[in-house]
Amino acid sequence: MHPHPQQAPHVSVVVIGYDDVAHIADAVRSALAQGPAVREVVAVDDCSSDGTFELLTRLAGTEPKVRVIRRESNSGGCGSPRNTGIDAVTSPYVMFLDSDDVLPPGAVDALLAAAVKERAEVAGGLCVRRELPSGREVPWQDRLYAENTVLARPAELPRLVHDTLCVNKLYRSDFLREHDIRFPEGRFPYEDFVFTARVLAAGPRLALVPEQVYVWHVRRSAEQLSISLDRAGIDNWRARIEASRTAYEILLNAGQKELARAARAKFLDHELRMYARELGLRDAEYRSAWWTLTREYLTEYDAADWALNPAAPGRLLARVVLASPEPRDLPRLRELAARPARLCPPYVRAEDGTPIWSRDLPQLTLEPYLTRAVELLPLAVDGELRPRTGDTRLRLRLHEMYGRLAEAGPEALEVEWRHREEGSTAQRATLPLTPGADGTWSAETPVDLAALGAGTWDLRLHVRLADGTARETTAHARTGDGRLRRSAVASLRYGVLLVQPYATHSGSLSVRVAAGVRGVADVLRNRLRRLMR
Template identity: 45%
Template sequence: MSSVNEGVVTVVVITYNDAERVSEAVTSALAQGDAVGEVVVVDDASTDDTPRVLERLAAADPRVRVVRRAGNSGGCGTPRNDGIDAARFPWLVFLDSDDVLPPKAVDALLAVARRHDADVAAGLCVRRELPGGREIPWQQQLFTTESVHDGVARRPETLWDTLSVNKIYRREFLLSRRIRFPDGAAHYEDFVFTARVYAAGPRLAVTPETVYVWHVRYGAGQASISLRRDRIQNWQDRVTAHQQVLEIMRDSGERDLLVAAQTKFLEFDLAVYLRELPQRAPEYQDLWWRISREHVRAFEEEAVSRATPAARWRTAVLLGRERQAAGLRRLAELAADPPRLPPPYAGDPRRPLWDEVPSTPGGADEIVLDGLADAPIERLPWYVAADVKAGRRLLLELRLPELYGRTAHAGPQRATVELRHRVTDAAHRCEGVWETVPGGAGRRAVVAVDAGALCEDGAITTWDAWVTVTFRDGETVTRPLRAGSGLRRLVRLGRRGRVLLIQPHATHSGCLALRVADGLAGMRTVVAGRLARHTRR
């Protein structure tokens, strides 16, 4: 007796010159079970060993069908469109050849789609960082519970999910609405495709199950499009794709979706690039500023007013300051997640300002941090820095500035530092008490770290530092600790007289992390790594 799920889904895998990884992707699709009737692999004219790998996969399992393009399309959209055209089954799932489907992903998507008679069903995607293996959920706030929605206009936060690969689609829905990916060398094609799907008003089901594993390979020879943010063309491509998204939303007649798409850009897209902008060359910064200002200047006023306070302030700086006067490092802090606002603090508690400018009060060139004076404690852009003190113990001296009078009013009481293992869920906590700094400069707390508790036999571990501030009324906020002074290699004796090598350092985003080598084996690993780097120079 056959199952009702047997052979109802086509998984479309696209590949180009990916002989080393395509087999894992196809195998993960075949392993989904009886629901997968076929795996259509579209080879975008590979010139490596990919065609021979696909021949072997097709010979081993009759469900594998290979569609080979005569010429390379230059992007991901055309091969996915070829897969839509070639599919024989009523449901579609997309998979890239360098990613995988986790076990039971197709069953989870198909079940929720059928349960709610949906045109599209979406699930959680996790970004798996390789080679380390750390997994970070993508837009997790959208996938907390199972739900169903007739269109997305009443759930505009759906627009934050711009992925095409964490979903199952009723093929007839795509064909009847003529929904396709942009052809050719278009980048960020997912943005445009998902906008077309959302604008078509699908019945959308959502599951909290993990349905896609997105492999992020740092240090790879050829980074994916989304990781090439050091190239100004990447930003131009992203803005171009977003312009197409806005056109799609305008044509749909759903003004709320148009405004929501603009607000999402202010909240997310701008912030991602602003965090890294201080590290770019001046020529990149100038072009980025010009492209961004031109794009954002055309947004609806309502899109800005709907944004969070930090996003409104970032937008005001972009539109109201030239790049040279904007304070890029401070702006990058304000673009962090969660946002942080370091000193100096211009203006006063009644009228907090981004900076001091030579103008009359209330002048057009003033950038007022509207909403800061009365924002809830958890929404304030708290900034906590840590100086590493090298004494008999490893000490962290924490500094919490006076934020326009809000710090004194909230009354910080306790500081809890949590050191989180970079890969596992392990965490170690230590506490300190906040003291007032003379002169009204904020608060100070000293926390002692048990470095021995961070060790693993013969291994090097990395711990990210976070701090939870507990206020007078019991409210708390948690923020990553910013790296201050004292970032130098330290040698300490740990438990049972073991030698510890401790390296406090600033991460790529300026946050504090501790790298700990336990014992002689760990130290040998550190030395070997340093020698290898010198050898390569």
């Protein structure tokens, strides 16, 4: 009989940190607060110089469960200190925690209970990304953790390769040691990719739980961005490709062909789309290098990789990159990389009527879109917001796509504005679609800016079809004169509103609203500060 997990001290939590004196104590305390199931908290300091080690030493003096290990030199990454922790733990199970994150209450109990009950070598749960300072939380790969699930082997659920995090899981210590599963040493960005691939390659029994077990703090305003956020340099993309390639090879060499192919598909759907959305923010030198690196990596894909789900947006994006030696069609690719994807015009056909990407790339066909379910098509909607005192209007235009929409009979657009930080929604409406002579459908609605209030609002749409199905999408941001301007609008409630429709990194229509004289003054002050830098 296994002891009750809430009574037996079965778990070691490895906390790693480097020059993070401001946050690491909170991380350690969140591990200690998990209760009696935690036998020890092994805090590994990666040779900090800001007082992190001294803080941990003082904390260990008052907390007998805390054990501090100081590395003699800084490793330059997260893998080496975690390996130090793996070597040091004395408990049957181990978890990992980064110094700037926290474990929510009950995390260890939820994972340990599942691991013990199901005799699983690995137990995983839901991680949420908490944006700071707003506190907005976004679940990470929540489809995997919608319900309690037990897998005899990872291949039963290939989508597991999408969750590359190591921190939202509990591992049997002897399982890691038996299979020599470790992180890459030294400076190796995206070390989680490799570690997770090694775990999956070993074929563990897994238990997945719907409980929230990890809070990933996202600090975009930090002086030193985390590796996952610091994507401005081409070395970051090079590292991401190398980590993805290594993960694929680990799975393939272990005979996990289905998981290996899923990992390649994940690169197209996640990595490629994320970085393609941001290409417009980079200079020509970066874009050229990015294009070259991406083409080189994609040449490693085989026919079976391309055959899987050929209508997926990431695959079409990748095919465009492969078909051209130089960067091209970046605005259109950005729209295709959006979530949900938008395939914007022009909708070109070859001489035989086959849909193609463009006339100068006739070999790049779009035939899969002729048979894909309409509710899964990357539909394109243009959105135009014109702020005016007393009469702000939102104009929407839905584009036809090779005759598929006319067959489905688009009837209405369901519209809502979603507050980016709070997640609340406002001004929901269902707008009838009016067909136009140019093969498009249009709709229009007033927008009460004062009712929206201060903050950043994202436009969300559902295209309602005649058979009752719907396709979720967003709107491509545009204005009549090609510019998105900031406007001052009189308001009975606030006196004045400062309104700026704008395009997100993926080209989607959003709007920023500053309310009242104080809100407007803050915007102008921040703008002046940026100009003076």
